Amino acid sequence: MIGAVLARIGRPVLAVLAGFGRVVLFALDTLRHLLTPPFYWREFWASLLQIGWFSLPVVGLTAFFTGGALALQIYSGGSRFSAEAVVPQIVAIGMARELGPVLGGLMVAARVASSIAAEIGTMKVTEQIDALVTLSTHPMKYLTVPRVLAATLAVPVLVAVGDSIGISGGWLVGITKLGFNSATYLKNTTDFLEFWDVGSGLVKGAVFGFIVALMGCYAGMNSGRGAQGVGAATKSAVVAASVLILAANYVLTGLFFSS
């Protein structure tokens, strides 16, 4: 009886651990191929455009509305103990440290992990990966390395842009709805914000970008057969990337700020 219950719990736990192990091996393999030539520049620039540039609108909009909502929340929360004036500071720190990287990372996960997984998964089921191999081109070098590197470099930039837009969203709400003076709001923001508030968010962004592209490639490369296999791969890429982003965010926040 107890044995059966333990087995029920143990089996999925083991499966998750085994899956995590395979992802770690895949990540190490990616790094190994990154460090050995050839490097496919054309694939890299195309990925950079796809992951960085085309994600700007969705990341920007997310940040804008989040910054605005954050200003409203802090104002109404702060008013309970007459601390309405901290709105600019808390919006800035909240965006730069947490919401910019996390929401940016999640939006990129939804947009990019899915499309990478679907693309590579389709290549797998239509034998394009096999064709690459027969043409003496390593799929890890040609497909995974450029995408992972592009995402690792592009997401911090997206986060930086998102931070600025989010803070602007808070500022706009602050001066139009909450009665702040524009110059005071901006001065409070810039005086208060420290370099590491923003820097830690950018480091998080790089880690999240790495996770997103890695999970997209991993799911695609291990896609099952047929359209159903590609569908399942896409779904698991987004789910795994999102959960890993949130977990990594907790770990990184602990590392950066718990002392």
Add this chain to the structure above:
Amino acid sequence: MITLTDVHKAFGNNHVLRGLDLVIPKGESMVIIGGSGTGKSVLLKCILGLVHPDQGTITLEGQDVTRGDRDAFLARFGMLFQGGALFDSLRVWENVGFRLVRGSKPMNKDQAREVAIEKLRRVGLKPNVADLYPAELSGGMQKRVGLARAIAAEPEVIFFDEPTTGLDPIMSGVINTLIREIVLEMGVTAMTITHDMTSVRAIADRVAMLHDGLIRWTGPVADMDAAPDPYLQQFIHGRAEGPIESVR
């Protein structure tokens, strides 16, 4: 020469190859026939190392295919996949010239494009398809682009997985002639899978029939019609009645 000895391959409970032995002499055209799902494509993939046999050895010119430099090994091969397997993010000419612009002696873009257009012409495609994407082509055109890609770098060994499926009779004739020419002129070793008996007769020096995970019959194409094997006779005459079950 390619030699397969006692090759086994199973996917779960599905024992596809069950101790297969086959010799493909250098510079000859071998055609593999056999029912749908008997493992013909798997056989080609085993030789290329895309599928790993559970047991058995495969050698090319006496050298085990699993040992040695993989890139150098694969550079000697060209492969037309059953589904074409064209890269849909690349233009037709970039597909055909994929190997030409990479590898040990890469060509520049203009040269590669020129060679690609010449290869496209050989498979009966006009130069204006060169700048299209694979998704903009019909199924038969995609197949021929795959064929052009397989022959583009002039490899020593070429595998054709159903080169004429989905082509009209005239185009099939063109492709059969092309494969025959490549073998005769360039001394290529060719291995072709086909279900089309006209193609078999047009392309083959030797024929091998795969059934139940083993080579059921192999010999020169001239001996095929007179061979007494009932499985082979049922297959080449396309009879519903015979030792091969029609539900597989």
